[in-house]
Amino acid sequence: MKYDVVIIGGGPAGLAAAISVKKQGIDNILIIERDDKLGGILNQCIHNGFGLHTFKEELTGPEYAQRYVDKVLELDIPYILNSMVVDISADKKVTYVSKQDGLNTIEAKAVILAMGCRERPRGALNIPGYRPAGIYSAGTAQRLMNIEGYKVGHEVVILGSGDIGLIMARRMTLEGAKVKCVAELMPYSGGLKRNIVQCLNDYNIPLLLSHTVVDIKGKNRVESITLAKVDENRKPIPGTEKEYKCDTLLLSVGLLPENELSKLADVQLSRVTSGPLVNDNFETNIEGIFACGNVLHVHDLVDYVSSEAELAGYYAAKYILDKKEHHKYLNIDVKDGVRYTVPSKIDVDNMEDRIVVRFRVDNEYRNKSIAVLKNDEELKVIKKRVLAPGEMEQIFLNKNELHDAKTLTICLKEAQ
Amino acid sequence: MEKEMICIGCPLGCNLIVKVDGEEILVSGNTCPNGEKYAKEEISNPARIITSTVEVKNGELTRVSCKSQRAIPKDKIFDVMKEIRKKEVVAPVKIGDILIENVCDTDINIIATKNIKKEV
Numbered sequence: 001m002k003y004d005v006v007i008i009g010g011g012p013a014g015l016a017a018a019i020s021v022k023k024q025g026i027d028n029i030l031i032i033e034r035d036d037k038l039g040g041i042l043n044q045c046i047h048n049g050f051g052l053h054t055f056k057e058e059l060t061g062p063e064y065a066q067r068y069v070d071k072v073l074e075l076d077i078p079y080i081l082n083s084m085v086v087d088i089s090a091d092k093k094v095t096y097v098s099k100q101d102g103l104n105t106i107e108a109k110a111v112i113l114a115m116g117c118r119e120r121p122r123g124a125l126n127i128p129g130y131r132p133a134g135i136y137s138a139g140t141a142q143r144l145m146n147i148e149g150y151k152v153g154h155e156v157v158i159l160g161s162g163d164i165g166l167i168m169a170r171r172m173t174l175e176g177a178k179v180k181c182v183a184e185l186m187p188y189s190g191g192l193k194r195n196i197v198q199c200l201n202d203y204n205i206p207l208l209l210s211h212t213v214v215d216i217k218g219k220n221r222v223e224s225i226t227l228a229k230v231d232e233n234r235k236p237i238p239g240t241e242k243e244y245k246c247d248t249l250l251l252s253v254g255l256l257p258e259n260e261l262s263k264l265a266d267v268q269l270s271r272v273t274s275g276p277l278v279n280d281n282f283e284t285n286i287e288g289i290f291a292c293g294n295v296l297h298v299h300d301l302v303d304y305v306s307s308e309a310e311l312a313g314y315y316a317a318k319y320i321l322d323k324k325e326h327h328k329y330l331n332i333d334v335k336d337g338v339r340y341t342v343p344s345k346i347d348v349d350n351m352e353d354r355i356v357v358r359f360r361v362d363n364e365y366r367n368k369s370i371a372v373l374k375n376d377e378e379l380k381v382i383k384k385r386v387l388a389p390g391e392m393e394q395i396f397l398n399k400n401e402l403h404d405a406k407t408l409t410i411c412l413k414e415a416q
Numbered sequence: 417m418e419k420e421m422i423c424i425g426c427p428l429g430c431n432l433i434v435k436v437d438g439e440e441i442l443v444s445g446n447t448c449p450n451g452e453k454y455a456k457e458e459i460s461n462p463a464r465i466i467t468s469t470v471e472v473k474n475g476e477l478t479r480v481s482c483k484s485q486r487a488i489p490k491d492k493i494f495d496v497m498k499e500i501r502k503k504e505v506v507a508p509v510k511i512g513d514i515l516i517e518n519v520c521d522t523d524i525n526i527i528a529t530k531n532i533k534k535e536v
Contacts, residue, residue, distance in 0.1 A: 046481035046529065048465050060467055062481050062530040066511055146469055149479040174468060174497050194424040198464065201422065202490070385447075386428045 011040020013293025020313025039065030129216030153248025165252025463487035475507030
């Protein structure tokens with residue numbers, strides 16, 4: 001089979017991308033989803049707070065997903081479920097496995113990578129201690145609780161203050177569990193402010209900054225967790241250990257873009273985000289392969305995933321309709337507190353009049369400015385009273401500002 | 417009465433101090449008008465949207481996610497959770513279906529946030 005555009009993943013990014021491709025007049029599309037439902041991780045995110053930017057109302061995850069699923073059905077966009085992509089080649093042959101089709105290879109003119117991300121597991125943390133039952137990633141606990149209907153645990157300690165951990169602290173408390181504390185290795189939280197207030201403070205759950213797990217006890221099921229304070233080098237300080245009796249440890253210690261397939265297609269990845277390096281069209285180094293959503297870089301708000309995916313879909317359609325070749329790129333360099341940007345390079349001659357550049361900073365800052373330097377001179381400076389690693393930042397760049405740019409740098413500087 | 421709280425209006429997270437003196441609510445520590453509005457609401461009527469799941473019989477899944485149609489007063493949250501835990505519905509369920517009417521006499525309904533088809 002031959003398709004114009006194949007979209008890998010039927011979560012929020014894949015759905016928004018597919019809708020956008022279809023709206024450009026391209027019908028020969030296929031969404032490939034490995035789960036038995038469209039909607040991706042939103043199906044288990046039953047809390048509210050989604051869609052404030054997109055729909056100007058507060059929706060729960062399943063409701064937000066359903067709006068896009070309904071649109072996909074209404075536009076008659078083809079999709080297959082229970083189908084796992086196992087290979088993508090640089091010449092855009094996509095191989096998937098499913099019960100219906102067995103091992104099947106299809107060809108695409110363009111591929112949109114929308115596989116999302118996965119949670120960092122215990123194995124990546126080198127936590128000492130036993131390996132009993134009762135240790136879950138926060139997302140696994142969320143699925144067990146919200147979709148399968150299990151209680152998961154009675155007395156809980158959470159390591160990591162990522163948003164999923166905070167949301168689960170509230171969720172488990174509401175279901176009658178006792179959440180003893182949330183421990184965070186860093187001196188600041190990785191989660192959104194509103195989640196700290198509404199998930200922890202509302203239920204008097206302590207947030208212990210600069211703390212980590214130094215021991216897990218229990219042979220069959222978790223019996224206790226020992227936490228200790230860490231110094232500025234994130235090393236446990238002897239003598240600060242405290243043991244918490246509990247039967248469950250949740251880990252909410254970061255998300256990793258899931259790019260095994262991208263690597264098979266020789267897509268170049270960023271060492272900072274672990275996601276593909278893309279140009280201002282969300283196109284990777286492999287012509288015709290695009291990326292969007294959490295596979296590209298981990299977002300805090302699904303609204304931004306949707307708007308980014310919509311753009312990726314638009315550019316994938318444009319790629320097919322009027323093939324433009326990109327000859328020269330202006331790299332976006334980063335320094336002084338800015339970790340990366342998406343996109344990481346711009347084809348100024350072919351860019352839209354105005355593009356959005358999203359990025360994260362490496363620490364908590366107050367009263368700084370985001371500076372855009374063109375040819376080492378200030379092009380624009382935006383004052384920011386607060387910047388945090390947990391909150392994605394964005395700036396806009398205009399085509400008419402960039403025609404004479406030889407270099408472009410985004411950095412932080414002291415506010416005037 | 418004096419209470420400290422963190423504003424959730426933006427990432428700044430201002431530390432607010434709210435003083436209640438009879439009818440008057442005085443807010444300090446805020447750096448914009450949104451902070452004052454937030455603090456006044458938090459003091460006079462603290463309420464939250466509650467989300468959870470309700471048991472489903474004969475459905476493709478055994479739980480349907482749900483939410484309170486409006487924010488529930490904070491002191492009634494755990495009573496509402498008790499009612500949600502007791503409830504059982506039969507598939508099919510559609511987004512927006514009322515699962516519990518006027519939960520705990522709050523005049524607020526608990527509604528479904530997911531479509532659950534009948535099991536085939």
